[in-house]
Amino acid sequence: MNDLTEFMVLDAPDGRVATALDGRGGTRFKTEILPKWLPLQRWFAGKDKAIGAVAMTPLGDLAQGEHQLVSVDVTVGDEDQSYLLPISVRWGDERSGASKPSYALAGIRHAGRAGTLIDGAFDERLPQLLLDGLKENRRDGSLRFEGTDALRRIGDPGNPRQLGAEQSNLSIAFGDKIILKLYRRIREGEQPDVEVAKFLTEVAGFGHTPRFLGQVAHGSTTLAAAFAFVANQGDAWAGIVDALEQEARASAGAAQSTADAFGFPLDLGSILGQRTAELHKALAATTDDPAFATEDLTPDQLGTWAGDAAAEAEALIARLEQARLPEDAAPLAQTLLARREALLSRLRAVADLAPDCKLSRIHGDYHLGQVLLAQNDVVIIDFEGEPARTLAERREKSSPLRDVAGMLRSFDYAAMTVIARHDSDKAGLDRIETWRQSVIRDFLDAYRLHSEGAANLPSDEGSRETLLDFFLLHKAIYEAGYELSNRPAWIGIPLKGILDLLEGKDQ
Numbered sequence: 001m002n003d004l005t006e007f008m009v010l011d012a013p014d015g016r017v018a019t020a021l022d023g024r025g026g027t028r029f030k031t032e033i034l035p036k037w038l039p040l041q042r043w044f045a046g047k048d049k050a051i052g053a054v055a056m057t058p059l060g061d062l063a064q065g066e067h068q069l070v071s072v073d074v075t076v077g078d079e080d081q082s083y084l085l086p087i088s089v090r091w092g093d094e095r096s097g098a099s100k101p102s103y104a105l106a107g108i109r110h111a112g113r114a115g116t117l118i119d120g121a122f123d124e125r126l127p128q129l130l131l132d133g134l135k136e137n138r139r140d141g142s143l144r145f146e147g148t149d150a151l152r153r154i155g156d157p158g159n160p161r162q163l164g165a166e167q168s169n170l171s172i173a174f175g176d177k178i179i180l181k182l183y184r185r186i187r188e189g190e191q192p193d194v195e196v197a198k199f200l201t202e203v204a205g206f207g208h209t210p211r212f213l214g215q216v217a218h219g220s221t222t223l224a225a226a227f228a229f230v231a232n233q234g235d236a237w238a239g240i241v242d243a244l245e246q247e248a249r250a251s252a253g254a255a256q257s258t259a260d261a262f263g264f265p266l267d268l269g270s271i272l273g274q275r276t277a278e279l280h281k282a283l284a285a286t287t288d289d290p291a292f293a294t295e296d297l298t299p300d301q302l303g304t305w306a307g308d309a310a311a312e313a314e315a316l317i318a319r320l321e322q323a324r325l326p327e328d329a330a331p332l333a334q335t336l337l338a339r340r341e342a343l344l345s346r347l348r349a350v351a352d353l354a355p356d357c358k359l360s361r362i363h364g365d366y367h368l369g370q371v372l373l374a375q376n377d378v379v380i381i382d383f384e385g386e387p388a389r390t391l392a393e394r395r396e397k398s399s400p401l402r403d404v405a406g407m408l409r410s411f412d413y414a415a416m417t418v419i420a421r422h423d424s425d426k427a428g429l430d431r432i433e434t435w436r437q438s439v440i441r442d443f444l445d446a447y448r449l450h451s452e453g454a455a456n457l458p459s460d461e462g463s464r465e466t467l468l469d470f471f472l473l474h475k476a477i478y479e480a481g482y483e484l485s486n487r488p489a490w491i492g493i494p495l496k497g498i499l500d501l502l503e504g505k506d507q
């Protein structure tokens, strides 16, 4: 795609993106450009599978056709996936030397002018257009802009800037006031990120998540949403990995690991445990809204959880049997394949439990990257749920212990990532392991204390532990599938996690 010779130039009879992508030009764009461009994108979930047919559904035009929002509908393996692709035109040639920027999709020609069609994520005008639409509650063709009064009260929030590229979605900050999030993977139906943020901030009064400010929708599909910006020192994943690396370096060469206490953010276990418990209590708040009203945990539900987790484990095993894995991960996969039956029977055992508790909405994809460090506190973001699941699955009531499991797995990921990056000596490794154990202990102690009496958690300790154990295994299985599809180099972390859990190593 960086080769100048492949730079296709499309004719646009009236200068609009939509007409450049009509007819023969659009066919070539779909068949020759997108199949090569999509797998290069961080957010494309299917890098391990063959791309079949690619279609484009126009969602709406903005600014007299200078931008078009398109749904790219692609068959990936045996699955149909849709992605939001804003396409913008920039008049003037973007090419320099023998290459072009990775966001340049094709050339465009109109009335003697040359321009470039780019991934609108990199266009500096598009965010402002979307924000203006929200403020004015505009309707633009089939695009619906729904802004809240809180958004309109903000006035001029400042200039837009794109936040880090290593994300599933596209997030744009306006000054220190607003975050606009464009959902890359789009699915028809209520977007849990919007629904949960609204419930928490407008109904349950949970103060540790950003306020919902509005959404851009097409039919029942949310394309983008706005939230209050939270001043932060970065997400907890980045903060912890950096701090752990410093710990590993400082311990290197020491005769033994130091017993010093950990400073912020490494000591965040207690505050994160507390905020997580408060979040779960807020999600169990009494309400008439059927999307949030709690439900009983029934034996049938336990059977469904056990069956689903076992089916996912079998699917993972089948993929591992076929996959070419990195050198460090291949022996782990072999061990796991040999322990297949132990894994399946551990998962199926959850069907025999009889905990007395309710189910509620949960975060659904809870990990350190979903937590912003704000002063010495934390703010919880991103209620989209696990990206590989359908919206209906993500909106199901479940057990908050799934979130607890997600966070514990994340502590393990952080420790393993630092160990893998550094040739830590014994003292360094001990220090990281000390951190892993202490953060888990602090998190669980604070969670227990602050979730006292929560209707959506089992009251007896034994059921809590067995359920948590099950969710830890299920999460690690999900992660292994996620890594195979998105970051095969990381697969060793969840594989080791599954094996450790089977061995009974605490997490």
Ligand SMILES: Nc1ncnc2c1ncn2[C@@H]1O[C@H](COP(=O)(O)OP(=O)(O)O)[C@@H](O)[C@H]1O
Binding pocket: 163, 167, 168, 169, 170, 171, 179, 181, 210, 227, 228, 229, 230, 231, 232, 234, 235, 369, 370, 381, 382, 384
């Ligand atoms: N309300 C917010 N205030 C400040 N920064 C935010 C906010 N929401 C998200 N961010 C920034 O955007 C990043 C990605 O947000 P997130 O909702 O997790 O998107 P994704 O689903 O792409 O991971 C976060 O790690 C954070 O840096």
Ligand SMILES: O=P(O)(O)O[C@H]1O[C@H](CO)[C@@H](O[C@H]2O[C@H](CO)[C@@H](O)[C@H](O)[C@H]2O)[C@H](O)[C@H]1O
Binding pocket: 167, 168, 237, 365, 367, 368, 369, 382, 384, 385, 386, 387, 406, 409, 410, 411, 413, 414, 479, 482
């Ligand atoms: O943040 P997303 O909603 O896109 O979540 C997906 O991607 C995450 C990785 O970016 C993935 O999280 C896994 O890796 C994290 C480290 O990068 C680690 O902290 C998490 O514990 C681990 O699950 C997440 O599973 C996936 O749904």
